[in-house]
Amino acid sequence: MSTWILLRGLTRETRHWGRLPAALREATGGDRLLLVDLPGNGEFNALRAPADVADMVGFVRNAAVQSGVSAPYRVLAMSLGGMVATAWAQRHPPDIERLVLINTSMRPFSRMPERLRPSAWPALLGVAMNWRHAPRAEAAIHGLTCNNVETLGADLDQWSEIRRSAPVSRANALRQLLAAARFSAGAEPPACPVLILSSRGDQLVNPVCSARLAVAWDAQHDEHAWAGHDLPHDDPAWTAGRVRAWLSQSAGIT
DSSP states (O other): OOEEEEEOOTTOOGGGGTTHHHHHHHHTTSOEEEEEOOTTSGGGTTSOOOSSHHHHHHHHHHHHHHTTOOSOEEEEEETHHHHHHHHHHHHOGGGEEEEEEESOOOBTTSOHHHHSOGGGHHHHHHHHHTTTOHHHHHHHHHHHHOOOOTTHHHHHHHHHHHHHHSOOOHHHHHHHHHHHHHOBOOSSOOSSOEEEEEETTOSSSOTHHHHHHHHHHTOEEEEESSOOSOHHHHOHHHHHHHHHHHHHHHTTOO
16 A cells, blocks of 8 residues: 655645545555645744745655555645745655645746736735635635636635634745745656646646646646646546556556
8 A cells, every 4th residue: 555645835734635635545546645735824823934834845755654554655736836846856755655746836847927827816815905804815716726717605614714723824834835836846857757737727827837747757748628726626536547547557457
């Protein structure tokens, strides 16, 4: 049995994975899942978030060890979590045996306006202005990151409750944003197999970031036709299905 570590992105926590963990567990035949929050988020919201991805790697790596599950791990990560996962795989190759990156971006492969679309800046300003008003902030985040609105009401109720029960401070959000902006991947691609998933309808990060990363690393790249930045929310079945297909191809199963 393999162990998958799941890492979310900027200011989000394990509860924001929604239906993806169950879909991934089924797609992988019951593999063990370890959902880890970045420092400053979720169960670690009281901690000061590092302003450097390398420090986040150290934190997540220690959390994995403390869980009692031994390396190597399979890591599925999105956005900022994808940067942390990449740095982890590059700095400690024996730790990571497979890597799935979702709607992430990083220097030197992408420029800043691609990594954070200028068209998203007004919505992000709205989130910042309503940071302490859970319903307004979460509505703005949903509108920016999700194209599937079938469960909008339930999503906003759940996300607002998450924000109230484990609030991320504005200072921690800014430090995480700084860490993401500063991050640059190492010269060599990860030593493990990499699957890159992206969303054509991503309003936050230009999907060209994923495409360039896949070319640079000669990695498999699958693009969802309509999902937004939060691909695991918009289509968890597709996300888990692409992971299953990738694993099957690697095992020589047709």
